[in-house]
Amino acid sequence: MDSLFSVEEKSIALKVRSFVDREIRPNIAQWYNDAHFPREIIPELGKLGVLGMHLKGFDCPGRSAVEYGLAAQELEAGDSGLRTFVSVQGSLAMSAIHKHGSLDQRLEWLPKMAKGEAIGCFGLTEPTAGSDPASMRTVAKQEAGGDWVINGSKRWIGLANIADVAIIWAQTGEIGDGRGVRGFVVPTNTPGFSAEVIEPKLSMRASIQCEIHLDNVRLPSTAMLPLDSAVGLRGPFSCLNEARYGIIWGVMGAARDSFNAALEYGNYRTQFGTSLNHFQLHQAKLADMAVAINKGYHLAHHIGRKKDTTGITPEMISTGKLDNTRVAIGIARDARAMLGGNGISLDYSPLRHANNLESVRTYEGTDEVHQLTLGRFITGVGAFSAAGGN
Secondary structure, eight states: GGSSSSSSHHHHHHHHHHHHIIIIIHHHHHHHHHTTTOHHHHHHHHHOOOOOOOOOSSTTTHHHHHHHHHHHHHHHHHHHHHHHHHHHIIIIIIHHHHOOOOOOHHHHHHHHHHHHSSSEEEEEBBBBBBOOOGGOEEEEOOOOOOEEEEEEEEEEEETTTTEEEEEEEEEEESOOOGGGGGEEEETTTTTEEEEEOOOOOOSOOOOOOOEEEEEEEOOOOGGOOOOOOGGGHHHHHHHHHHHHHHHHEEEEEEHHHHHHHHHHHHHHETTTTHHHHHHHHHHHHHHHHHHHHHHHHHHHHHHHHHHTTTTOOOHHHHHHHHHHHHHHHHHHHHHHHTTGGGGGSTTHHHHHHHHHHHHTTTTSSSSHHHHHHHHHHHHHHOOOSTTOOO
């Protein structure tokens, strides 16, 4: 794969890899075991230039899609939960403000968020509205004086309890009519906003997910994301596509790290008088894993180059997110099996990666949602509802 990337692109990847080796690998087993998210590394991630990495202007790094992808896979080789933080901050919260926000909103939040001085979250999913965001029940009503008042709840929202600002999507029209969905920039110290950590979890334990409660949260008219691009579900979906793009690369980092764990283990684990790497079955599994990882990287690379040049479609993103995530979780599980009983120990990464990837395959669109996105493209028929409509 080296020949596909420039010297500068590879230097960025190696810079992030060095950070992961120094700051994450020595600590991740303990963080995962303790269900601890290391807030102390957030300013360091800002200095590393990975927060809002693909965004331009407003003190954002302004790097290419491929460079961001390479950074994402290095971060996820450390842990999916920490790559998820970078994704929530940059691809969701910052992207929403950057794509759809007013100049004042961009100036107020983006420079601080790029430095890690302010944390953002992205409130779309609800307890009863996951894959069907058009049915969200969070409602924003505008009063005579112009203020907006928001009531409702959101669930599985990363970082919400430590965030300084939340991007909240709410119905401004009839419930079930996605055309009335609008986004609001909500400082989390606004009265009526609260966030409760969801625990215990079996996945993403070094990350934070919350349920948000919005009880008569009053905001000025200027809190709404004002651009026409934010009208309806296309507003949040444009941000979700940014996050999905990062996943295409990120999961390959988890797969690569699982492969490396199995390869290293096979070098020193002796059975029947020789190391595991001398056995045909072990080599066959390593070969299949290596081929799958390289195919996944080629897919990510192709989509990244298209994103940087002619642009990409939702179907391209769904293809990458669906297949690379399925490939990665299979590799992590196979690597765990190759480690035998030792594979269930936090001394080794594959089972931790596999558990995390169960969440990754669910958020930013389940496998089934991406299959239906591709099915609609292939057949011309939307089948997202029981009635076969969309």
